[in-house]
Amino acid sequence: MxxxxxxxxxxxxxxxxxxxxxxxxxxxxxxxxxxxxxxxxxxxxxxxxxxxxxRRPRTALGAVGGSGMVTKTLVGINVAVFLLGLVWAASLGGVGNVLGGDTTPLHYLGSLWAPPYSDIVVEGLGIKVSGVAGGAYYRLLTSMFLHYGVIHLLFNMYVLWVIGQYLERELGPLRYLGLYLLSGLGGNVLTYLLADTGASITNANSWAWTAGASGCIFGLFGAMVLINRKLGRDMSGVYVILGLNLVITFLPGTNISWTGHIGGLLTGLALGAALAYAPRANRAMIQTVAFVGVLVVFVGLIAWRTSTLNTLLSSIT
Incomplete structure (x- = not known):
């Protein structure tokens, strides 16, 4: 048919x-x-x-929500920088620059925390006071993507993966990224302000340098404390983890930059207050002012510290 x-x-x-x-x-x-x-x-x-x-559903803090892509990207950048650091160190002197001349398995396992290659990379991009005072302000940003060895990297990236995706979902990608970067910068600014030049003031090249994403991580912890309190969520686990990390920070002999941790934590608390408690009617404006205001304060402190250090160096040379 x-x-x-x-x-x-x-x-x-x-x-x-x-x-x-x-x-x-x-x-x-x-x-x-x-x-x-x-x-x-x-x-x-x-x-x-x-x-x-x-209309897409919004979180209690007014965010549309995040897919976790910012957190994944940040983890990827940190890992990539670490691997590039290995290549860089090896290109400057072969395997000896990566493992310190001793290529035995036992030495390699012992150097997972701070292998000799780290000094090569961190000296070039970490927070070296003389470098920042000399105009290398990029160190205040690049240092937060550097790590002293595999264990240092893995610990920070694990914590970032766990709490980062949670905060990105609650805050949205843009506010979360701003919190992460400003927290890292806050830790680095405090390190720059309180770096002990001591007897090394006449030899700027001997001033110590620091690096790591820990300031960013502590900032996320600080913001999460206030956000979860605002939302009425259980904080016992967060307090335990944060407390343990603070204890480790101040243990003698750990060689941990307490200024980076505390600076990041204080920045996270300040921004977390704006993120959690800004009135809904003026939320976007108040939070924007808070983020910009914190950045302006940091720029002012960096300028003041640089001027002070350069004046001091000029007076003794």
Whole structure:
């Protein structure tokens, strides 16, 4: 029997007869184009148009939510910088620069915390007071992506992976990234301000340098404390982890930059207050002012410290 030449056909697949029409636009649609709706079926175009008008759910802090992509990207950057550091050190002197001349397995395992290659990389991009005072302000940013060995890297990236994705979902990608970067900068600024030049003031090259994402991590902890308190969530686990990290920070002989940790924590608490407690009506404006204000304060402190150090060096040379 011949097909009915007058039978309606799908508007997207003209070779297919159909007697089903889109509930919204009334165009004929075949089974491949049908999308179940509350009443009848809809065509793909009408479904897409309907999705545009649906408001995405927001978190209690006003964020649309994040997919975790910023956290994954930050972890990827830190790991990539670490691997590039290995290549850089090796290119300057072969395996000896990576493992310190001793390539035995036992030495390698012992150097996982702070292998000799770290000094090469961190000296070039870490917070070296003389370098920052000399105009290398980029060190205040690059240092937060450097790590002293595999254990240092893995510990920071594990914590970032766990709490970072949670905060990114609650705050949204942009505010979360701002919190991360400003917290790291806050830790580095405090390190720059309180670096003990001591007897080394006449030999700027001997001033110690520091690096690590710990300031960023402590800033995330600080913000999470206030955010979870605002949302009425259990904080016992966070307090335990934060407390243990603070104890480790001040243990003698650990050679940990307490200024980086405390500077990041204080920055995270300050920004966390704006993120958690800004009134809903003026939330965006207050939070923007808070973030910009913190950045301006940091710039002012950096300028003041640089001027002070250069004046001091000038007076003794």
């Amino acid at each position: 011949d097909d009915n030449p007058n039978a309606p056909v799908c508007y997207r697949h003209p070779q297919k007869e159909t007697y089903v029409r889109c509930a919204r636009c009334d165009r004929p649609i075949c089974p491949d184009c049908m999308n179940q709706a509350s009443v009848g079926f809809q065509c793909p175009e009408c479904v897409r148009e309907g999705q545009k008008s649906v």
